[in-house]
Amino acid sequence: xxxxxxxxxxxxxxxxxxxxxxxxxxxxxxxxxxxxxxxxxxxxxxxxxxxxxxxxxxxxxxxxxxxxxxxxxxxxxxxxxxxxxxxxxxxxxxxxxxxxxxxxxxxxx
Numbered sequence: 001x002x003x004x005x006x007x008x009x010x011x012x013x014x015x016x017x018x019x020x021x022x023x024x025x026x027x028x029x030x031x032x033x034x035x036x037x038x039x040x041x042x043x044x045x046x047x048x049x050x051x052x053x054x055x056x057x058x059x060x061x062x063x064x065x066x067x068x069x070x071x072x073x074x075x076x077x078x079x080x081x082x083x084x085x086x087x088x089x090x091x092x093x094x095x096x097x098x099x100x101x102x103x104x105x106x107x108x109x
Contacts (some may be wrong), residue, residue: 005066005093008059009038012073012099013047016040021098025070034068041075052078053085068093076100 007029009022017038026036039059041052056078060067069092071079076097083095 003066004035005033005068006035006037007068007070008056009036010056010069010071010075010078011038011041012075014044015073015075016044020072022072041078047074049077049081053081056082057085063090063092065091065093069095070098071095071100072098073101077102 009017009025011017011019011022017040022038026038029036037059039055041047042055043051052074060069060082063086069079069082071077077100079095079097080102083090083092
């Protein structure tokens, strides 16, 4: 198990890592000793839940209690769907959502 605390910041639809509060949040977390990952999610204008979840899985790799997830807008749904896909006994440090939303039309799944 790693001792380095990691945070993954997942932006929303048509978002990007340097928008809004993300640069500030990244800096604040780094100042507190976290490794921060703020990937640019694929297909920004036409996100597909399954594609984003698979991309997040690749980005995160091994999870443990030192892994934290932050999702904005559709990023919250991506994190929830990702967590839903994991074994029931998987432990993480936590998840925080900002302005999250869950429902998409059938074609977005």
